[in-house]
Amino acid sequence: MTDPELTAERGHGSGIWPSIRTERAALAADLAELTEAQWATPSLCAGLTVREVLAHLTAGASLDTVRWLAGVIRCRFDFDKQVAVRLAEQLGVDPAETLARFRRIVPSTTEPPLPAIAMLGETLVHGEDIRRPLGIRHAYPIDVVTRVAEYYQGSDMVVVAKKRVEGLRLTATDAPSGPSSGPAVSGPTLALVMAMTGRGAYCDDLEGDGAEILRGRCGAATCSVGAIRLRT
Incomplete structure (x- = not known):
């Protein structure tokens, strides 16, 4: 990432x-x-x-x-x-x-x-x-998915994502990744996005020592727009 x-x-x-x-x-x-x-x-x-x-x-x-x-x-x-x-x-x-x-x-x-x-x-x-x-598959442009991944990796505004991947080394297998440290989690960028937003089903598409850690941090996913807190 x-x-x-x-x-x-x-x-x-x-x-x-x-x-x-x-x-x-x-x-x-x-x-x-x-x-x-x-x-x-x-x-x-x-x-x-x-x-x-x-x-x-x-x-x-x-x-x-x-x-x-x-x-x-x-x-x-x-x-x-x-x-x-x-x-x-x-x-x-x-x-x-x-x-x-x-x-x-x-x-x-x-x-x-x-x-x-x-x-x-x-x-x-x-x-x-x-x-x-x-069972519907959609081919997202990789630049779009990467942009979303970067956002979630650095934000907990709408959904807890940044905290969920804290200490893990995320590596996209279909796009360039930046330096990071910690237990490795690798896989398609889309799977990383979905897992970091709490969708445990997508951890099946991920590999590395950190994949099970991330799975354990996933809970019941919820819809969140409208539940945004006012921030100061």
């Missing part, structure tokens, strides 16, 4: 919103022909179906800072309730409406109080939360 100190600088660089739109559109296309049973498939997010995770992505792309703060206040600073309320708003009456709502936000640049790179990370990670249980 490359230096996480580059993340803040790159987070304001070009190409993030086009990448978000591209990945949203690809996910919508992948889900176009799902059956009712497939929509009800448990996702990698604890307690949520793939349909519910898609609604969560729609909710995250529909919240600006004002709406996010208003929702937090309305939910009396119960951040988990805020996530549930926003998800329910975007679920619709059936899977067709859930997908239609998501398609409408594909070009959206609306965001809660988060950097754009965090929105790209949400799109990628929750896309995999949906795809992997359905």
Whole structure:
């Protein structure tokens, strides 16, 4: 993995919103022909179906800072309730409406109080939360996945990731990696991203003395946009 100190600088660089739109559109296309049973498939997010995770992505792309703060206040600073309320708003009456709502936000640049790179990370990670249980494979551009990996390696803002990989030496087998120390964890960049955000299933794709350590640090993955704490 490359230096996480580059993340803040790159987070304001070009190409993030086009990448978000591209990945949203690809996910919508992948889900176009799902059956009712497939929509009800448990996702990698604890307690949520793939349909519910898609609604969560729609909710995250529909919240600006004002709406996010208003929702937090309305939910009396119960951040988990805020996530549930926003998800329910975007679920619709059936899977067709859930997908239609998501398609409408594909070009959206609306965001809660988060950097754009965090929105790209949400799109990628929750896309995999949906795809992997359905057996759908998607070829992400390696530069996009690497950028997300750098962000998560250096941040605990949306999901605990930096702390989860603390002391481990992450090595991507499909992209250049920077210097690091500690028990080794190696594998595809996508698997590293998913494991560092708590998806233990992806540890099966990793090798090295640190892989089992990382697996032990993975718990039940959750949907997190809307649960962002105000930071000073």
